[in-house]
Amino acid sequence: MIRSAVLCAAVAMMTGSAAAADWPTGPVKVVVPYAAGGAADVMGRVFMDSVGTKLGVQFVIENQGGAGGLLGSRAVARSQPDGMTLVISGMASHVLAPLMSKDPGVDPNRGFTHIGFFGGAPSVLLAHPSTGVRNMTDLLDAARKAKDGLEYLSPGFGTAGHIAAAYLADKERIKLLHVPYKGGGAAIFDVVSGHVKFASMNWSTAREHVANGSLVPIAVTSSSRLAELKDVPTFRELGYPDLVMTTWYSLSGPAGMPQDVVARLNEAVRQSLESPRVKRQLEIEAAEPRALSPAETASFIQSQYDQWKPVTDSLKSKN
Numbered sequence: 001m002i003r004s005a006v007l008c009a010a011v012a013m014m015t016g017s018a019a020a021a022d023w024p025t026g027p028v029k030v031v032v033p034y035a036a037g038g039a040a041d042v043m044g045r046v047f048m049d050s051v052g053t054k055l056g057v058q059f060v061i062e063n064q065g066g067a068g069g070l071l072g073s074r075a076v077a078r079s080q081p082d083g084m085t086l087v088i089s090g091m092a093s094h095v096l097a098p099l100m101s102k103d104p105g106v107d108p109n110r111g112f113t114h115i116g117f118f119g120g121a122p123s124v125l126l127a128h129p130s131t132g133v134r135n136m137t138d139l140l141d142a143a144r145k146a147k148d149g150l151e152y153l154s155p156g157f158g159t160a161g162h163i164a165a166a167y168l169a170d171k172e173r174i175k176l177l178h179v180p181y182k183g184g185g186a187a188i189f190d191v192v193s194g195h196v197k198f199a200s201m202n203w204s205t206a207r208e209h210v211a212n213g214s215l216v217p218i219a220v221t222s223s224s225r226l227a228e229l230k231d232v233p234t235f236r237e238l239g240y241p242d243l244v245m246t247t248w249y250s251l252s253g254p255a256g257m258p259q260d261v262v263a264r265l266n267e268a269v270r271q272s273l274e275s276p277r278v279k280r281q282l283e284i285e286a287a288e289p290r291a292l293s294p295a296e297t298a299s300f301i302q303s304q305y306d307q308w309k310p311v312t313d314s315l316k317s318k319n
Helices: 002-022 039-055 067-077 091-100 136-145 160-172 184-192 203-211 259-272 276-285 294-317
Strands: 028-032 059-063 085-090 112-121 123-127 150-154 176-180 198-202 216-220 247-254
Touching: 028 039, 028 067, 039 059, 039 085, 039 112, 039 184, 039 203, 039 247, 039 259, 039 276, 067 085, 067 091, 067 112, 067 247, 085 091, 085 112, 091 160, 091 247, 091 294, 112 259, 112 276, 112 294, 123 136, 123 160, 123 203, 136 150, 136 160, 136 216, 150 160, 150 184, 160 176, 160 198, 160 294, 184 198, 184 203, 198 203, 203 216, 203 276, 247 259, 247 294, 259 294
Parallel strands: 028 059, 028 085, 150 176, 150 198
Antiparallel strands: 085 247, 112 247, 123 198, 123 216
């Protein structure tokens, strides 16, 4: 039996190596678990275009939005771990949405092979100019005067924008009514048009609309003020020290992927951080890149999960 077990293990290793050596067997699907046009979609496309060029591999982006990124992420976790299906993972889909969900349906760390890290960008609290709200004091006053509370939108349930606004509402004892979308690309048009008067979302998605005066920035979740928003305070400056957070993105696949495929992808992701186009996108996003190994990426995601669990548990207990 021992000889048989050893033989089986050897065959499995040889089969896995052969499969990895043959990778890819065709175009590789990369799921963005949000609607097209948002920060995750843009970041994913820019990075995977660079990774594809470096590896000589065709990556096909597929948007599968819903449940704060959980729907698309779950689908990838349940696919074959052959490196042919990947996901643009991140703060929302692999930390906040699982923490806020009663049944996420997948373990955000053990359910995946985490491959590499892209970078993290802040969220911003926004108001439509027609509201007359120009700062946090104005916002809190408006919320306290609103009999039924203020509606605000975010890119989705469990996203950084959602958590930031929910945290603010809890601390200030105000009523903010969440209107979740399937991604920032879909949400931004409704707040710019004034259909929903307030928003909490990724800075990169709102950036051009703030620049042209279509939206008013109230506060950002970065650790210090953004170069483009020198007059806009951070939440930490305003007395919310826990609200220092970024919406970061990474690359992951199903648990059990061949290690040499993971190593090849990780190296290409790290090299992409030096690509002029990727650097420019990170600059636009106000994102801080980090060249992490697969193990470091997994460790970082777990640390973020542990950091935000007490906050999300508190929010859930009060809702």
